[in-house]
Structures are given as structure tokens and as C-alpha cells.
Amino acid sequence: MxxxxxxxxxxxxxxxxxxxxxxxxxxxxxxxxxxxxxxxxxxxxxxxxxxxxxxxxxxxxxxxxxxxxxxxxxxxxxxxxxxxxxxxxxxxxxxxxxxxxxxxxxxxxxxxxxxxxxxxxxxxxxRFLAPTVDADQPPVLRATTGLAPVETRFNYPYWLAAIGAVLGLTGALVLVFRRRLRLRYQRYKLRKNHAYFLAQYARHIERFALSRSITNMERAITLWKNYLTRLEDSNLNSLTTREIESHYQHHPAVSQALRVADRVIYGNLLDEDESPEIDLAFEQLRGFAEERYQRAAAGVQLS
Missing domain, CATH: 2.60.40 (Immunoglobulin-like)
Structure with missing residues (x-):
């Protein structure tokens, strides 16, 4: 130095x-x-x-x-x-x-x-803070046996591990039952849409019966076409009556009901004598929609 x-x-x-x-x-x-x-x-x-x-x-x-x-x-x-x-x-x-x-x-x-x-x-x-210790006389150690209070702390690792395990289990269940869940959701959508169609269709028929208004009958036919368009993913609501008959291979109920509707709507032929025939046409269209719904539900069940 x-x-x-x-x-x-x-x-x-x-x-x-x-x-x-x-x-x-x-x-x-x-x-x-x-x-x-x-x-x-x-x-x-x-x-x-x-x-x-x-x-x-x-x-x-x-x-x-x-x-x-x-x-x-x-x-x-x-x-x-x-x-x-x-x-x-x-x-x-x-x-x-x-x-x-x-x-x-x-x-x-x-x-x-x-x-x-x-x-x-x-x-x-x-500057030293520790006291000087004599090598010949070591300090006397004091035993502390009382428990010191410890603040409770949130155990983040365990909670994160539990959340990860739940998410992993949920993902595994979704992968295993994905097809079943998808089919169940499709059936739920079919039931919900069909129930909505029946309620709206019945409301239009009731309004037609009270008012005998061609507008209410036209709304009922339009609702029927739109429902089958969504149900079967087709372009039915843009087809004419003849094209619809050809699409359903001239189904008797469809052909008869649509011709009655065309005669009333476009021919403005609304007589008291035709009330039973009009009621039958409404019932035929509703029955056909019910039949197509059952076929679609069965197709979802088989898939």
C-alpha cells in the first residue's frame, strides 16, 4: 500500500x-x-x-x-x-x-x-452495527418458543392452478361431447324457431278471422315461406307458387292451399262461402310446416 x-x-x-x-x-x-x-x-x-x-x-x-x-x-x-x-x-x-x-x-x-x-x-x-463478540465468551442465545402472528395471504399459485385445472377439464369435456352439444343446440334452435313460427302464424290467422283483411292473409303466407326458407336453407321465399309446387313435387296440400291463397290475394275473391276453404288452406300449410320440421329434427338426430 x-x-x-x-x-x-x-x-x-x-x-x-x-x-x-x-x-x-x-x-x-x-x-x-x-x-x-x-x-x-x-x-x-x-x-x-x-x-x-x-x-x-x-x-x-x-x-x-x-x-x-x-x-x-x-x-x-x-x-x-x-x-x-x-x-x-x-x-x-x-x-x-x-x-x-x-x-x-x-x-x-x-x-x-x-x-x-x-x-x-x-x-x-x-461503521459496524453488530456488537463486538469476545471469542472466549460467546453470546447467550435466547430461545423463543411463542408463535409469531403471521398475516394471512392469498394463495395465488393454488388458485391459478385450480382455475387452470377447471378450464382444462372443461375443454376436455367440450372436445369429448362437442358433437353431442352441437346437435343439442341445433335441436334447441329448431324447437325455438318452430314455436315462434306457430305463435306468429296463429296470430295472423286470428287477425284474418276477425278483420277478413287480405293483408293479414298475405302476411301469414309470407311468414310460412320465410320459415321454410330458414328451416331448409333454401330460396323458397323468392319462388312463385308454381315454382314452390315444383320444389315440393306437387304436394297436394301445398298446391291446394297456395292456389286458394293466390285466388284470394291476387283475385280479391273473399266471400263468406270460401271461409271453410280458406281455413282448410291455413291448416294445410301449418300441417306441412309441421311435417317439414319433424323431418329436419329427425335429420339432426341421425347426424
Missing amino acids: GSRHILLGVLTMLAQTALGQSAQPVGRFRQPTTQVGAVVEYELTFRHAPTLEVIFPDSSADFKPFEYVGHQYSPTRTRQGQSLDRAVYRLRTFDLAPEQQLSLPVLVLRGRDSLVVRTAPAAVRL
Whole structure:
């Protein structure tokens, strides 16, 4: 350690000779004492001629026995023909030496030449918190058998694992019973749509019976076509009466009912004598829709 101080002293004297006695960097610890692992601040200042270009150490410098934590540079200030550079380094140590020293190098650029000027060693004392233990008389250990209160904490890993297990089981059940669930949902949709059709169809027939309005009869026929279009995924609602008869291979009930409806709607032939025939046409169309619904439900069951 002594030879190192001698070498630093020689280098400092040479640097002072080259730069002048006033151009000397100064380093000091802001706190006289520190603790193991605690952050201590080291301030580095350098007053020099404004013509000199000075470079302070950065994080790559050797701060032994300290560890670099961070630093903060201050802008250069020039007053009365003299410039001042200043930086504060935040350091910490894990060395157990009672007194620890630090000397940092400052690089001075002079044209093509450069000169390294080191600060005089600054010392900081290490403050120990643990009491001194006599090797011949070890401390007496005290046994604590009482239970200390522990705050109840939410067990996130177990809950996340349980949620993952439930989701995994649900996914497995869906994969296994996917086909059955899909068929059950299709049957549910068929039943719901069919019940809605029957209710709306009955309402239009009831309104027609009360008002004897051709508009209500036309709405009932349109509802019947739209229902079969959705049920069988066809274009039935865009077909004419003859095309519908051909589509259903001239089914007797369909042909008879649609011809009665066309005669009433387009021929405006609404007489009291035709009431039984009109009621029969409504019943035939409803029965045919029921028949097509049963066939569609059976097809879903078989698939």
C-alpha cells in the first residue's frame, strides 16, 4: 500500500508540474462514515484553465474497493478566467476494512497529448452495527418458543392452478361431447324457431278471422315461406307458387292451399262461402310446416 501511495504521489507531482499548482482535481466523501452495502457519495471537482479539455471517469472506471452505483455530472462553469467541473458518484462497499480509500483519475487533453491526473486519496470509515463478540465468551442465545402472528395471504399459485385445472377439464369435456352439444343446440334452435313460427302464424290467422283483411292473409303466407326458407336453407321465399309446387313435387296440400291463397290475394275473391276453404288452406300449410320440421329434427338426430 505504501509503494502505491508513493507512486501516486510521484504521478501527482509530475501532473502538477505539467498543469500548474492550481490545476489539481479534488475528491472527497460527502459522509465521513458508511455501512456495508450502504450508498455513499463521492464528490469530484476540478478547477482548471478554460483552454483545457477535461474528461471525468465514467462507470467503466476502477472504483475499488467500492462498487459503482451511479453518478451525476454538473455543467462546466467558468468564472473570472477559471473553469469548474464537478461530478458526484454514488458508491457502495462490501469490504470489511475499517478505513477505505479512493483515488480517481481525471484525463486532461492537450492537443495530441493527454495527461492522467489522479486525486489525492480520500478516506471513509466503515461503521459496524453488530456488537463486538469476545471469542472466549460467546453470546447467550435466547430461545423463543411463542408463535409469531403471521398475516394471512392469498394463495395465488393454488388458485391459478385450480382455475387452470377447471378450464382444462372443461375443454376436455367440450372436445369429448362437442358433437353431442352441437346437435343439442341445433335441436334447441329448431324447437325455438318452430314455436315462434306457430305463435306468429296463429296470430295472423286470428287477425284474418276477425278483420277478413287480405293483408293479414298475405302476411301469414309470407311468414310460412320465410320459415321454410330458414328451416331448409333454401330460396323458397323468392319462388312463385308454381315454382314452390315444383320444389315440393306437387304436394297436394301445398298446391291446394297456395292456389286458394293466390285466388284470394291476387283475385280479391273473399266471400263468406270460401271461409271453410280458406281455413282448410291455413291448416294445410301449418300441417306441412309441421311435417317439414319433424323431418329436419329427425335429420339432426341421425347426424
